Amino acid sequence: MNKKIINIIKTNYKWILFLICLIIFIFLSGKVIEYQIMKQDITFYNILRKYFIKDSITPYMKIITNFGGATCLITITILLLILIKNKKIGLITLTNLVLITILNQMLKIVLKRPRPTEFRIINETGYSFPSGHSMISMAFYGLLIYLIYKKIKNKYLKATLIIILLLLILAIGISRIYLGVHYVSDVIGGFLISISYLIVYIKLIKKKL
Numbered sequence: 001m002n003k004k005i006i007n008i009i010k011t012n013y014k015w016i017l018f019l020i021c022l023i024i025f026i027f028l029s030g031k032v033i034e035y036q037i038m039k040q041d042i043t044f045y046n047i048l049r050k051y052f053i054k055d056s057i058t059p060y061m062k063i064i065t066n067f068g069g070a071t072c073l074i075t076i077t078i079l080l081l082i083l084i085k086n087k088k089i090g091l092i093t094l095t096n097l098v099l100i101t102i103l104n105q106m107l108k109i110v111l112k113r114p115r116p117t118e119f120r121i122i123n124e125t126g127y128s129f130p131s132g133h134s135m136i137s138m139a140f141y142g143l144l145i146y147l148i149y150k151k152i153k154n155k156y157l158k159a160t161l162i163i164i165l166l167l168l169i170l171a172i173g174i175s176r177i178y179l180g181v182h183y184v185s186d187v188i189g190g191f192l193i194s195i196s197y198l199i200v201y202i203k204l205i206k207k208k209l
Contacts (some may be wrong), residue, residue, distance in 0.1 A: 018199045021192040025130075028189045032113050032129050041183035045119065048177060058121060061175045065122075068133035068172040073097055073140050089147060092205050093140075100139035100197060104132045107193070119180035131182045134173040134190030141165045142198045150209065 009016065031038055066072055077097055081090035113129035126132075145165050152158040173191060176182040 014199050014203075018196045021196045025189055025192040025196070028185055028192070029111060029129070032111055032185065032189075036113060037116075037183065038185055041116075041185050044184040045116075045177065045180075049119065053178060057178075061178045062122065064168075064171045065133060065175040065179060067168060068137040068176075073136065076140075088208055092208065093143060096143050096201060097136070097140055099201070100136050100194065101132075103193075103197060104130065104135045104190075108132070113186070115181055116183055121179045122181060124181040128182055129186045130190035130193055131173070131176050131186040132190070133176050134169075134182070134187040135194045136190075137169050137172045138191050138194035139198050139201070141169050142194065143202070146198075146202055147209075 074097070077090070077094050080093050081087070084090055107130055108127035111129050112127055115124060115126070115128040145162050148158055148161050148165075152161070169191075173187040176187055177184055
């Protein structure tokens with residue numbers, strides 16, 4: 001690979017990631033429309049059920065999934081609006097939460113994938129693809145990761161908070177599959193489209209920070 005190509009990749013890596021995530025999401029959406037339930041979804045859940053689903057773990061998964069729910073995310077947003085002196089950050093966070101929620105609901109209405117019913121541990125309503133908790137958590141906590149990266153100077157605190165939030169995003173996605181309210185493709189699809197969205201949103205709000 002010559003230097004020119006490497007430089008192009010370095011300069012445009014965000015938009016390359018944007019396209020990769022968007023293309024895979026579109027591919028998954030097509031499979032969802034065609035098959036509704038994919039073999040990989042059932043295979044992954046069977047592995048999860050066999051090796052990981054236990055009564056001792058379930059209460060923790062119920063707690064984790066709440067971090068991607070409306071109550072928790074709205075509460076965090078209100079706290080940011082109240083506590084942070086730079087009100088632009090609070091407003092940017094609020095706008096982000098509203099936009100990603102609207103986008104998620106639009107996609108669900110268009111794709112109309114039914115939720116899994118065979119292994120429900122908790123009750124949920126609405127359509128399944130893409131996972132709202134996964135998609136909204138990736139956008140919400142992903143934006144917080146970006147703000148932490150840009151605003152916090154202490155590198156150890158910065159790294160710690162970023163790792164915690166990354167693990168939280170992943171855990172929320174896993175919790176949705178564990179609790180039987182989403183297929184693995186719902187969660188992956190939610191993460192992918194949210195990454196593409198977040199790249200655009202951060203580009204738009206960059207100058208306001």
